[in-house]
Amino acid sequence: MRTDTVLTDAIAERLARLGMECDRAEIRLERPQRLEHGDWSTNIALALAKRHGRRPRDLASQLASALEAEPIEYVEQVEVAGPGFVNFRLNAGWLHQVLREVVAGGEEGYAALDIGQGERLQIEFVSANPTGPMHVGNGWFGSYGDALARVMGRAGWKVQREYYVNDTGRQMRLLGESILARRRREAVPDEGYQGDYVAELAEQYDGPEDATEAGRFASSIILDDIRATLERINIHFDEWYSQASIEESGQVDETIELLREEGHVFEDGGAVWLRSTEFGDSRDRVLVRSNGEPTYLAGDLAYHRDKFLVRGFDRVIDVFGADHHGQVASLKAGVQALGVSPDRLEVRIGQLVSLVGARMSKRSGHYVPLSFLIDELGPDAARLVTLLSSIDQATTLDLDALTRESMENPVYYVQYAHARIASIGRVATERGIERGPVDATDLGLLVHPRELDLLRALVDLPRVVREAAVERAPFKVTNWARALAGAFHGFYHDCYVMGEDIEPPLTQARLWLVEATRIGLAIALGLLGVGAPEEM
RNA sequence: GCCCUCGUAGCUCAGUGGAUAGAGCACCGGCCUCCGGAGCCGGGUGCGCAGGUUCGAGUCCUGCCGGGGGCGCCA
Numbered sequence: 001m002r003t004d005t006v007l008t009d010a011i012a013e014r015l016a017r018l019g020m021e022c023d024r025a026e027i028r029l030e031r032p033q034r035l036e037h038g039d040w041s042t043n044i045a046l047a048l049a050k051r052h053g054r055r056p057r058d059l060a061s062q063l064a065s066a067l068e069a070e071p072i073e074y075v076e077q078v079e080v081a082g083p084g085f086v087n088f089r090l091n092a093g094w095l096h097q098v099l100r101e102v103v104a105g106g107e108e109g110y111a112a113l114d115i116g117q118g119e120r121l122q123i124e125f126v127s128a129n130p131t132g133p134m135h136v137g138n139g140w141f142g143s144y145g146d147a148l149a150r151v152m153g154r155a156g157w158k159v160q161r162e163y164y165v166n167d168t169g170r171q172m173r174l175l176g177e178s179i180l181a182r183r184r185r186e187a188v189p190d191e192g193y194q195g196d197y198v199a200e201l202a203e204q205y206d207g208p209e210d211a212t213e214a215g216r217f218a219s220s221i222i223l224d225d226i227r228a229t230l231e232r233i234n235i236h237f238d239e240w241y242s243q244a245s246i247e248e249s250g251q252v253d254e255t256i257e258l259l260r261e262e263g264h265v266f267e268d269g270g271a272v273w274l275r276s277t278e279f280g281d282s283r284d285r286v287l288v289r290s291n292g293e294p295t296y297l298a299g300d301l302a303y304h305r306d307k308f309l310v311r312g313f314d315r316v317i318d319v320f321g322a323d324h325h326g327q328v329a330s331l332k333a334g335v336q337a338l339g340v341s342p343d344r345l346e347v348r349i350g351q352l353v354s355l356v357g358a359r360m361s362k363r364s365g366h367y368v369p370l371s372f373l374i375d376e377l378g379p380d381a382a383r384l385v386t387l388l389s390s391i392d393q394a395t396t397l398d399l400d401a402l403t404r405e406s407m408e409n410p411v412y413y414v415q416y417a418h419a420r421i422a423s424i425g426r427v428a429t430e431r432g433i434e435r436g437p438v439d440a441t442d443l444g445l446l447v448h449p450r451e452l453d454l455l456r457a458l459v460d461l462p463r464v465v466r467e468a469a470v471e472r473a474p475f476k477v478t479n480w481a482r483a484l485a486g487a488f489h490g491f492y493h494d495c496y497v498m499g500e501d502i503e504p505p506l507t508q509a510r511l512w513l514v515e516a517t518r519i520g521l522a523i524a525l526g527l528l529g530v531g532a533p534e535e536m
Numbered sequence: 537g538c539c540c541u542c543g544u545a546g547c548u549c550a551g552u553g554g555a556u557a558g559a560g561c562a563c564c565g566g567c568c569u570c571c572g573g574a575g576c577c578g579g580g581u582g583c584g585c586a587g588g589u590u591c592g593a594g595u596c597c598u599g600c601c602g603g604g605g606g607c608g609c610c611a
Contacts, residue, residue: 030554032555033557033558034555037555041555043554043555046554046592055591056591081555082554083554083555083591083592084554084591085555169610169611170610171610171611191610271609273609282538286609289609290609291609293609295609295610296610296611299611300611322541322604322605322606324605324606324611325541326539326540326605326607327606349541349605351541351604351605388548388549388550388560389548389550390549390550392542393542393549394541394542394603394604394605395548395549396547396548397548398548401548401561405562407574408560412574413560413575415574416574416575420575427572428571431571471552475549476550479550479559486559489575489576490575490576490577492571492575492576493573493575494576496570496571498570498571499570499571501570536572
């Protein structure tokens, strides 16, 4: 049984015996930031003090004595600290047990959770219009969405990655017109696309003087480029879902009809409106313009109806940039009007990324292409730039600093730890040292502070995966990986695995510690979608 | 004007009501006879401002100041 579960049981039992029964969920066990606060800590005495009209420290002392009265597995000392925390100090045995768990679980099984319970989850991200190459911002949300998909998958969701291809409507026509204008050696239309790639596409296009035709031609080439660029940073979509296919299949009309039947639609000024205010939107929205053309929202609702009611996803996460947050309320309202519970649709709004000296607008022609960033930093570092921080916070990328410091990117620090481990394996092979079975290994020899630090880091991975999944925050995995790598580098420096003064049994124990670390690093790097190299 | 979001160290960011607010970068010192120095060890007067809630606030509430975004029969 997990140590924190054992402790929670013990706390609940002692509290009940002291006449202060409480919900097990109220008992929160944490790993304190500071080692001097013990290996595990609970604030339950602080939480219960008021309810029972007691002073927190008194209650904590009473609980601590009750806990110390009978031995608990691995617990060496229980103490009251600060305003009323109860801290547990454990012997190294629990950490050795953790090492066995890591090794037993392996790359596949350790920190693989089932909190998603097999729920079918679709994550839609990037979905940039195929009207120009990927820019840094697309890569930003792409890395986030892909890492989130990996994390959710490990936490027990059945995940599908989707890219919504906006291959119809006004943008397509504008792209086509821009191509045609360039071919005629004329200026592109006011709101058209200016980049050099438009000229290149115009060179290649030898079809008829038809904007839709030219737009379709261009977008399919652009889409190939988008796909190739994303694959460079290890992003692969399961589905590229075409907006045109939704329109052509008649689903937009069907969706509007459905809404009409449910009485959520009215007509005004020749247009068809969705009564979205009834579902919390700040105003009603047009579905069909007075000229008979459906709006983007109508298509988007048909698309989401397809996700939930046709394809049957239990949950959908849309990753949008902050510049699209204005459409969230009407989308959620519409989905609700279609009879889908709104909490099944989750929209993650990522704050925009700004680059020092360059604004990233696709039409300006001054955006920074994602492929440029990948060329400069390499795929792993380019990908990890995103995964260093929450997307809830607007970030500024200093492109000069990034390229100047690319070797300082934390990804190398983590990968270097992995490469060092591989190197230990190579040296062991050269020296004819084999790792015996873990059950025949005396893990009790692992007592050096560096060794215990490493194990303490490994304990946290299941919790980190859970938090990263629940909070939709894959960057937490990055932070953990850095911490684990840090602990490993310290261990590597102070604790030789093989050497003249290292007794064979200690070598064995350390080889297993190294293997457990390798597993942890491989899991984390896999979740982040960056490589776990054997050499660098 | 209204709505959303964010202000934490020189810079980029962690910190989802708890203990002495932490990392990386940059800067200044140390450390290679042995598994890879892309490493290790040491060096810190910082939560935008003002109220409030709470035993306890960087975290929750209100107002103000500042940055970003959104408010179309555009997508």
